[in-house]
Amino acid sequence: MKALLRQPAFAIALSVGVVLTILAIFAPWVAPHNPMEGDLLERLMPPAWQDGGSWQHALGTDVLGRDILSRLIHGARVSLAVCAFAIVLAGGIGSLLGIIAGYFGGLVDSLIMRVVDLAISLPMILLALLFGVLFGPSFINIVIVISLVLWSQFARMARGETLKVRANDYIDLARSAGASSFHIMMHHVLPNVAGSLIVLATLQVGTVIIMEASLSFLGVGVPPPLPAWGSMIAEGRSYVVSAWWLCIFPGLAVMLTVLAANILGDTLTDELNPALREGRR
Amino acid sequence: MLAFILRRSAEMLVALILMSMIVFALGRVTGDPVALLLNEYATEQDRAEITRQLGLDKPLVTQYTIFIGQALQGDLGTSVSGDRRSAVELVMERLPASLQLAAAALAISVIIGIPLGVFAAVKRGTWVDIGARIGALLGQSVPVFWLGIVLMYFFSVTLGWLPTSGYGEWRHIVLPALSMGLFTVAAIARLVRVSMIDALSSEYIKLARIKGLSETAVVWKHALRNSLLPVLTYMGAFFATMITGAVVIETVFAWPGIGRLAYESILNRDFPVMQAVVLTMTLLFMLANLCVDIAYAGLDPRIRH
Numbered sequence: 301m302k303a304l305l306r307q308p309a310f311a312i313a314l315s316v317g318v319v320l321t322i323l324a325i326f327a328p329w330v331a332p333h334n335p336m337e338g339d340l341l342e343r344l345m346p347p348a349w350q351d352g353g354s355w356q357h358a359l360g361t362d363v364l365g366r367d368i369l370s371r372l373i374h375g376a377r378v379s380l381a382v383c384a385f386a387i388v389l390a391g392g393i394g395s396l397l398g399i400i401a402g403y404f405g406g407l408v409d410s411l412i413m414r415v416v417d418l419a420i421s422l423p424m425i426l427l428a429l430l431f432g433v434l435f436g437p438s439f440i441n442i443v444i445v446i447s448l449v450l451w452s453q454f455a456r457m458a459r460g461e462t463l464k465v466r467a468n469d470y471i472d473l474a475r476s477a478g479a480s481s482f483h484i485m486m487h488h489v490l491p492n493v494a495g496s497l498i499v500l501a502t503l504q505v506g507t508v509i510i511m512e513a514s515l516s517f518l519g520v521g522v523p524p525p526l527p528a529w530g531s532m533i534a535e536g537r538s539y540v541v542s543a544w545w546l547c548i549f550p551g552l553a554v555m556l557t558v559l560a561a562n563i564l565g566d567t568l569t570d571e572l573n574p575a576l577r578e579g580r581r
Numbered sequence: 582m583l584a585f586i587l588r589r590s591a592e593m594l595v596a597l598i599l600m601s602m603i604v605f606a607l608g609r610v611t612g613d614p615v616a617l618l619l620n621e622y623a624t625e626q627d628r629a630e631i632t633r634q635l636g637l638d639k640p641l642v643t644q645y646t647i648f649i650g651q652a653l654q655g656d657l658g659t660s661v662s663g664d665r666r667s668a669v670e671l672v673m674e675r676l677p678a679s680l681q682l683a684a685a686a687l688a689i690s691v692i693i694g695i696p697l698g699v700f701a702a703v704k705r706g707t708w709v710d711i712g713a714r715i716g717a718l719l720g721q722s723v724p725v726f727w728l729g730i731v732l733m734y735f736f737s738v739t740l741g742w743l744p745t746s747g748y749g750e751w752r753h754i755v756l757p758a759l760s761m762g763l764f765t766v767a768a769i770a771r772l773v774r775v776s777m778i779d780a781l782s783s784e785y786i787k788l789a790r791i792k793g794l795s796e797t798a799v800v801w802k803h804a805l806r807n808s809l810l811p812v813l814t815y816m817g818a819f820f821a822t823m824i825t826g827a828v829v830i831e832t833v834f835a836w837p838g839i840g841r842l843a844y845e846s847i848l849n850r851d852f853p854v855m856q857a858v859v860l861t862m863t864l865l866f867m868l869a870n871l872c873v874d875i876a877y878a879g880l881d882p883r884i885r886h
Binding site for chain 1: 592593595596599600603604607718719721722723724725726727730731733734738821824825828829832833843844847848850855859862863866867870
């Protein structure tokens with residue numbers, strides 16, 4: 301970890317990640333204004349450093365006079381929460397299925413992996429969009445939709461890693477000592493495959509944030525008035541000529557977050573598992 | 582090789598059937614397509630009549646069989662909104678625009694991405710390499726729809742060089758194709774860089790150099806040829822990116838393709854059109870992946886078994 305921190309890119313990315321997480325968790329206390337209430341008399345105010353701007357609203361206000369900075373901070377909360385839940389859900393289910401497939405092999409393995417192949421061969425974004433529209437935008441739905449897209453990669457990786465672990469003598473020893481399959485999977489396989497799965501999860505953070513932003517942009521993300529970066533970009537789109545800050549700041553927020561996540565993921569990959577890089581999409 | 586193609590085609594068919602079932606089921610369990618066709622003065626009788634006309638009174642399995650039977654004859658129903666046009670016709674009308682956009686994005690990715698990766702690998706550790714890597718990292722972190730808006734603002738609104746939207750002339754395709762291609766340029770450049778670095782330190786490259794081949798021939802012919810396999814593997818992910826890109830970018834630039842049609846039909850709950858678009862996109866996606874698999878198997882005999 302110390303060696304990692306000596307890489308400036310990693311250290312900066314980690315700090316960005318930590319700051320964002322803190323901002324997201326403490327959003328209601330950190331944000332200067334209520335992100336959902338605006339003053340129509342103060343609508344479309346430019347950022348503070350431009351003519352007509354004020355430090356009251358450092359990054360300006362939107363069409364309804366809501367403070368952009370506060371909406372961005374609360375947006376971080378939405379993005380990171382969707383990300384955390386989706387990765388835990390998809391990672392949990394995918395890894396479990398992958399470990400089961402790799403551990404038992406045979407029919408169970410072929411069955412699970414066929415489903416994984418199918419999931420990978422379908423353009424999941426269309427299903428996600430369909431699902432989002434049909435079941436209505438809500439926090440839980442967007443988490444489910446994103447998990448549907450993600451789980452197959454975790455299953456694939458968990459299976460591959462389990463196959464490697466399974467070849468070890470200690471697995472046979474545990475079995476001859478009378479340990480149940482469940483016990484072996486939980487206590488001997490999982491700890492040994494967890495490292496690779498965590499790296500994969502880090503690599504997915506950027507993908508999930510962009511996916512969440514895209515779905516919010518298309519109007520099937522977290523429902524308004526909750527601020528999400530994607531829907532802020534969509535709202536600001538028609539004002540890009542007269543009020544560029546509506547659209548530019550949330551985009552920069554997405555970019556910064558994804559950049560930090562990608563740098564962290566790449567560095568961890570190189571450090572812990574160089575072979576993984578080949579399979580990176 | 583033939584066995585390989587047959588096996589992959591069979592798998593594709595299964596996936597396509599599954600997709601049709603999912604789309605069909607999602608379309609039936611949620612929303613009420615009949616309500617969209619009725620006006621406020623409609624009676625219960627009208628409702629029953631339309632339900633019968635659409636075949637919605639039959640059991641789901643029967644409905645699905647009818648749906649598949651008609652689909653095989655190229656009939657996916659008519660749009661429920663507006664002029665009730667044939668869904669397949671609507672998709673076919675919009676398809677060329679999307680294919681043009683994808684082809685342009687692919688061309689940009691390959692023409693910029695591959696040389697960028699090669700230069701970064703050859704000049705490893707220099708500012709060229711660092712610049713290319715930073716560029717690639719940024720390119721993979723920008724949301725495409727936002728990039729589209731920023732490019733539009735800069736090149737169309739501020740500089741006035743290119744139109745903000747529209748379709749027909751070459752000038753119209755530049756911005757959407759650039760926005761869609763940048764992410765894949767970055768991805769391809771990274772892949773090529775990594776595999777070129779591997780290739781350049783291998784034995785056969787040393788041999789080629791000892792033989793006295795020019796550096797250009799060593800890099801661009803011998804090393805590059807072997808570094809392109811990972812790019813081919815990436816193509817599967819590329820097509821997935823293109824589909825997502827098609828939906829968001831076509832929406833941003835008002836590009837008359839099937840991505841926007843997909844979005845519009847989903848928003849309008851226009852089930853026949855939605856089914857037609859989703860199935861067409863799935864089919865295209867799978868065909869593209871099949872071609873990649875075949876090319877890959879052709880180049881690397883180990884895959885075939």
